[in-house]
Amino acid sequence: MAAVAGLSLKPPIQVYGLEGRYATALYSAATKQKKLDQVEKELSRVWTILKDPKLSSVVMNPHTKSAVKQKAVNDALAKEKMSPITVNLMNLLAENGRLRYTPDIVSAFGKIMSAYRGEVVCTVTTAQPLDDASLTELKSALNGFLAKGEVLKLETKTDPSILGGMIVNIGEKYVDMSTRSKIQKLTKIMRETV
Secondary structure, X not given: XXXXXXXXXXXXXXXXXXXXXXXXXXXXXXXXXXXXXXXXHHHHHHHHHHOOHHHHHHHOOOOOOHHHHHHHHXXXXXXXXXXXXXXXXXXXXXXXXOHHHHHHHHHHHHHHHHHHOOEEEEEEEEOOOOOHHHHXXXXXXXXXXXXXXXXXXEEEEEOHHHOOOEEEEEOOEEEEOOHHHHHHHHHHHHHHHO
């Protein structure tokens, strides 16, 4: 029975690094207490609170003792009436001198939650912003790559340096169809043949 319960606590995707370990532990704790959505909302508020210049000067200062940081974070979170899970995470980060990793942990937790909701994050970079017709066509084409039950979460970026075409990141796949990369490939081929 414990093994079955343990499986549901495992996040839908694995996130690596220090931030991944904290985000995974937070996901497991929030799942146990059925507070995933609440913790996700609180985490984005926590980072906003920590960016406050007055609080930031204390908690992000490497010369401030961890006990002082912990008290400052506790006081700030108590005012916001955060859940014990979120407070415990922030206390642990303060105690271990890792508050500076908060934005990375929030980002990693966001990735886990996107996967939990079946969202597939897709980033499309183009030289110029896409018009509505092109965007609709692109969404339609990208939806063809999704498995049943997955939802496309499309982010568009512009980068004039790619000259034309597009660069697509969908899930773990990366496709570079930019004019810049085609020119670079041709230049490389021409240099090798000379």
